[in-house]
Amino acid sequence: MMITPEQYGEELYAEDEQLNKVKQSILDNGIRDVSIVPGYGRLLTLLAKSSKAQSVLEIGALGGYSGICLARGLSEGGKLLSLELKEENAALARRNMADAGYGQIVNYRIGPALDSLIELERQGERFDFFFIDADKENYPAYLEYAIKLALPGAIIAGDNTLLRGRTLNPDKNGPAVLAMRKFNEMIARDERLISAFLPAYDGLALAMVK
């Protein structure tokens, strides 16, 4: 039986026990597991490592799966700040990051990410890597903030750009779909960015701030 290109790619890799533990902990807590797919988690590690990321901003922590992938790619002395709406998700992510050996490098800001982004801008904070993976309606605003808070050359990654096909479906025009189409168009056309759109899995948008 034919398998998908994504399945083929995943089968090349050994099981990742640390990340499997994270997924199990999410299920054990009765939370829907919408962590990044393993293939894109590996890509985050590779991008963070190859860009020598020092200061990563993640929007949407859930159980810390993508946090671990990002932390694995951080440079010596690098830090991860994660914005998460729900206290219980941040607590779970914090435990899982600590279990993976990254307890000292991660901080969480709880509450709506837009509020935290306004505050980070007010404080003059800057980052060299962004991972956007929270409420889809705010993706365009998150992208604008990422560009504002970016150091030159910063990398921006945005997950779930296909919304399981809804982005492509002309009959689907809800707020999340409209926001995601706008986000994808911004990624592709904003002159402040160099970008690429990866259509595998549920879609991942990548950009570098010029």
Ligand SMILES: C[S@@+](CC[C@H](N)C(=O)[O-])C[C@H]1O[C@@H](n2cnc3c(N)ncnc32)[C@H](O)[C@@H]1O
């Ligand atoms: C897709 S999950 C994140 C998955 C995580 N990045 C990973 O791959 O391991 C989305 C997360 O965003 C959080 N979230 C939803 N709306 C948010 C908001 N307005 N501000 C901050 N976080 C939000 C959810 O609580 C959830 O934990």
